[in-house]
Amino acid sequence: MADLTVKFAGISSPNPFWLASAPPTNTGEQVMRAFDMGWGGAVWKTLSDPIVNVSSRLAGVDHGGRRLMGMNNIELSTDRSLELNLQEMTQVKRRFPQHPLVASLMQASERQAWVDLAHRAQDTGCDALEINFGCPHGMPERGMGAAIGQVPEYTREITAWVKEATRLPLLVKLTPNVSDVAYIARAAAEGGADGLTLINTVASITGVDLDTFVPRPRVANRSSHGGYCGPAVKPIALYQVARVATSGANLPIGGVGGIATWRDAVEFFLLGATTVQICTAVMHHGYRIIEDLCDGLSGYLDDKGLPGVPALCGKALPHLGAWEELDLSYRVVASINQERCIGCGVCFPACRDGGHHAISISRTDDKNQVQVLEDHCVGCNLCSLICPVRDCITMREVASGEPSRTWREVLARRETKQ
Amino acid sequence: MTFARRPGGTGSGEELRPAMEPHEAVAEAARCIYCEDAPCARGCPAGIDVASFIRKIHTGNLRGAARVLLEANVLSASCARVCPTEELCSGRCVLPGMGVRAIDIGQLQRFVMEWAMEQGPPAMPLASDTGKHVAVVGAGPAGIACAVELRRLGHRVSVYDSRQQPGGLVTHAIATHKITPEVAVHEVQWLAHTGFELHLGQQVSPADLGRDHDAVFLGLGLGHARRLEVDGEDLPGVVDAMDIITALRSGRPLPVELQDRDVVVIGGGNTATDAALLCTQQGAQQVTMVYRRSAAEMPAYASELALVRARGSALLLLHAPRCIFGRSQVEGVELQPMRLGDPDGSGRRRPVPREDAPPTTLPCDVVVRALGQTVDLDLPGRIEGLRVKRGRIVVDPRTGRTGNPKYFAGGDCVNGGREVVHAAAEGQRAARGMHATILGQEV
Numbered sequence: 001m002a003d004l005t006v007k008f009a010g011i012s013s014p015n016p017f018w019l020a021s022a023p024p025t026n027t028g029e030q031v032m033r034a035f036d037m038g039w040g041g042a043v044w045k046t047l048s049d050p051i052v053n054v055s056s057r058l059a060g061v062d063h064g065g066r067r068l069m070g071m072n073n074i075e076l077s078t079d080r081s082l083e084l085n086l087q088e089m090t091q092v093k094r095r096f097p098q099h100p101l102v103a104s105l106m107q108a109s110e111r112q113a114w115v116d117l118a119h120r121a122q123d124t125g126c127d128a129l130e131i132n133f134g135c136p137h138g139m140p141e142r143g144m145g146a147a148i149g150q151v152p153e154y155t156r157e158i159t160a161w162v163k164e165a166t167r168l169p170l171l172v173k174l175t176p177n178v179s180d181v182a183y184i185a186r187a188a189a190e191g192g193a194d195g196l197t198l199i200n201t202v203a204s205i206t207g208v209d210l211d212t213f214v215p216r217p218r219v220a221n222r223s224s225h226g227g228y229c230g231p232a233v234k235p236i237a238l239y240q241v242a243r244v245a246t247s248g249a250n251l252p253i254g255g256v257g258g259i260a261t262w263r264d265a266v267e268f269f270l271l272g273a274t275t276v277q278i279c280t281a282v283m284h285h286g287y288r289i290i291e292d293l294c295d296g297l298s299g300y301l302d303d304k305g306l307p308g309v310p311a312l313c314g315k316a317l318p319h320l321g322a323w324e325e326l327d328l329s330y331r332v333v334a335s336i337n338q339e340r341c342i343g344c345g346v347c348f349p350a351c352r353d354g355g356h357h358a359i360s361i362s363r364t365d366d367k368n369q370v371q372v373l374e375d376h377c378v379g380c381n382l383c384s385l386i387c388p389v390r391d392c393i394t395m396r397e398v399a400s401g402e403p404s405r406t407w408r409e410v411l412a413r414r415e416t417k418q
Numbered sequence: 419m420t421f422a423r424r425p426g427g428t429g430s431g432e433e434l435r436p437a438m439e440p441h442e443a444v445a446e447a448a449r450c451i452y453c454e455d456a457p458c459a460r461g462c463p464a465g466i467d468v469a470s471f472i473r474k475i476h477t478g479n480l481r482g483a484a485r486v487l488l489e490a491n492v493l494s495a496s497c498a499r500v501c502p503t504e505e506l507c508s509g510r511c512v513l514p515g516m517g518v519r520a521i522d523i524g525q526l527q528r529f530v531m532e533w534a535m536e537q538g539p540p541a542m543p544l545a546s547d548t549g550k551h552v553a554v555v556g557a558g559p560a561g562i563a564c565a566v567e568l569r570r571l572g573h574r575v576s577v578y579d580s581r582q583q584p585g586g587l588v589t590h591a592i593a594t595h596k597i598t599p600e601v602a603v604h605e606v607q608w609l610a611h612t613g614f615e616l617h618l619g620q621q622v623s624p625a626d627l628g629r630d631h632d633a634v635f636l637g638l639g640l641g642h643a644r645r646l647e648v649d650g651e652d653l654p655g656v657v658d659a660m661d662i663i664t665a666l667r668s669g670r671p672l673p674v675e676l677q678d679r680d681v682v683v684i685g686g687g688n689t690a691t692d693a694a695l696l697c698t699q700q701g702a703q704q705v706t707m708v709y710r711r712s713a714a715e716m717p718a719y720a721s722e723l724a725l726v727r728a729r730g731s732a733l734l735l736l737h738a739p740r741c742i743f744g745r746s747q748v749e750g751v752e753l754q755p756m757r758l759g760d761p762d763g764s765g766r767r768r769p770v771p772r773e774d775a776p777p778t779t780l781p782c783d784v785v786v787r788a789l790g791q792t793v794d795l796d797l798p799g800r801i802e803g804l805r806v807k808r809g810r811i812v813v814d815p816r817t818g819r820t821g822n823p824k825y826f827a828g829g830d831c832v833n834g835g836r837e838v839v840h841a842a843a844e845g846q847r848a849a850r851g852m853h854a855t856i857l858g859q860e861v
Contacts (some may be wrong), residue, residue, distance in 0.1 A: 065448040343515070346451055397679040
């Protein structure tokens with residue numbers, strides 16, 4: 001068993017798996033049960049001014065016969081009293097001193113309100129504060145959540161207010177609903193944040209009822225846009241984490257967004273996250289997924305001969321960069337393993353209509369026979385992505401016969417000529 | 419469109435397999451990879467665009483799925499149940515090539531058709547009235563498919579059948595584990611919304627029908643059971659498989675007692691397997707299927723044979739009956755061991771008696787003949803120009819037209835007894851042939 005402990009913004013955690021601020025961290029009973037089952041840390045359901053939640057609140061997107069490829073919600077912050085939440089947080093911290101407990105806070109843009117809330121939260125004995133600048137639904141209309149996190153100046157200023165009011169590490173939770181998250185990340189760093197958590201949910205409408213014309217989730221005869229989460233948002237989250245990791249903000253990152261398995265978590269670590277936070281997968285399967293998250297991650301670290309999670313942090317970043325740094329001379333072509341091919345022919349219309357006419361089809365012995373026309377193949381990957389048979393269509397590297405060159409070099413050469 | 423729960427009350431209770439629930443159908447449809455030039459469709463004798471109707475289930479377009487099915491095969495509800503899909507469409511599914519179960523096309527088709535039949539009359543556009551009137555003899559799959567297609571093309575159609583119930587063999591002679599008579603009859607009644615007239619319990623003369631109709635379709639089916647032509651064949655206890663099957667289907671008493679009896683079924687086709695299954699079901703002590711060639715030459719589908727064996731029947735290959743013996747009733751069969759010789763006209767290896775092996779006897783109480791059937795020559799025999807060869811009516815394979823240009827034919831009386839889907843396809847083909855002939859068009 002590999003050592004899974006991590007240190008994030010000065011906070012020690014038994015493992016890198018934290019529960020994100022959401023329904024799974026609504027109550028003390030839940031959080032304590034989660035810690036008993038092995039979760040490393042938890043960010044409490046956001047504390048704010050009293051609100052009322054609606055019924056219903058969630059909507060799902062299924063895909064390929066499986067439930068919840070994505071989910072969106074229109075739930076707001078906690079609808080329990082602040083006193084009750086603080087009291088339960090105190091109890092949890094007393095019983096689980098080794099497990100990081102983080103208070104998530106959201107307030108209107110008044111300095112004193114933020115300061116008061118920060119003081120009361122830190123009195124519970126919690127390990128850090130996370131200010132929620134990310135909620136995309138319900139709260140922005142009240143000047144909170146993403147309304148702040150979409151403006152670098154507000155982010156900087158309010159982060160500074162809270163930083164001044166607390167001795168605890170301060171995390172800022174960022175929204176993906178911005179044109180470039182790097183600006184917000186740098187603003188949070190300038191305001192004094194000690195760590196960044198991202199992404200919050202993606203503004204979304206999951207669907208519309210074709211009979212009633214009411215979008216989902218339905219509240220009486222209306223709906224409202226919500227925040228999208230679950231496996232569908234992982235690619236968005238991975239990009240944003242990598243973007244922040246290379247933004248110059250220089251802060252540790254808690255990665256969030258569509259993490260359901262240890263493999264997902266490893267990808268976040270490789271792109272620069274130190275810990276990960278999980279919500280939707282727990283809402284789908286329960287706290288019990290923590291066993292395989294730890295078990296799988298531990299096995300992976302052992303297999304790779306790595307001492308611990310920090311050894312993974314940012315290891316994919318040297319392989320990621322601007323498009324203009326890609327080698328224009330590199331070439332792959334599709335290669336079909338005829339022994340594995342089942343003759344479904346689906347690659348043919350895909351390449352003809354959505355690719356480059358690089359696959360031919362014929363019928364032999366009543367079976368579809370597909371062939372790659374290498375001269376036409378641009379190496380786009382499409383056929384290998386849609387082929388239903390694993391390892392049947394693979395992309396084979398071929399020598400282009402040209403020296404390596406990037407677009408940046410091409411441009412530089414043009415400039416020298418002029 | 420929303421998915422209603424699958425309807426009950428279509429008599430599916432006795433059928434071996436329950437219908438799919440909507441969520442099962444959608445999940446099964448989602449597994450289909452929507453092949454290009456899909457092999458499953460090439461395996462369908464009716465030419466159903468299988469991938470297309472399955473995709474429509476997946477997209478929630480059941481109306482469209484039903485349209486695709488009915489355009490190619492109006493008897494899609496029956497065929498969904500009785501087609502040997504593992505030999506036809508599903509048997510060509512590419513998924514097993516990657517280690518995954520083939521799509522259950524029959525069950526998906528059944529799901530769509532049950533939904534469609536719940537929605538009310540079939541949604542089929544009918545062409546405007548041509549003023550022509552066609553008679554269809556036989557309300558079996560070929561006749562009904564022909565009648566519906568003729569209605570679509572705008573002709574007036576009168577269907578005649580000597581039986582009291584429509585559906586032909588599907589109603590009267592297919593083993594209940596595949597389809598119940600209620601389902602088969604209900605399907606015909608549903609299709610009758612297209613406006614063909616159904617005259618049941620009427621013995622008609624095709625020769626007379628030709629005088630007052632623009633064309634006549636013969637969907638007569640087969641009438642005469644083939645005999646073994648051995649001694650003892652007329653002893654009490656020797657019965658035809660069809661008589662057992664039709665008795666059970668119609669609720670009439672069995673032609674012979676089966677409870678606790680030892681039964682020998684002679685034949686290697688799907689009627690033989692049906693009969694063997696029914697005998698077991700009716701309490702027979704021991705059922706033995708006897709076939710004169712080897713398993714490779716058996717016309718019965720492998721899946722049916724497997725079911726028969728799973729239910730405890732024995733299979734005796736390469737044995738031919740020499741005689742049936744008994745004092746006042748069947749006491750046993752004398753069998754001649756056979757070997758395989760050269761291929762015969764059907765391409766299968768011919769059974770030849772083994773000189774080195776003496777005949778053996780197999781004691782039994784009942785002998786069931788399941789050797790196939792021939793067309794009842796009394797009916798078509800009086801039509802001028804109509805030719806019958808080896809017990810089958812001869813037709814032009816493109817149009818279904820017989821030697822008499824006013825008469826068309828299809829189904830078992832033409833193909834000698836194939837699947838329901840073949841009969842349906844031939845009925846539909848003949849309807850188009852008649853349409854072209856009546857209106858003087860080229861086919």
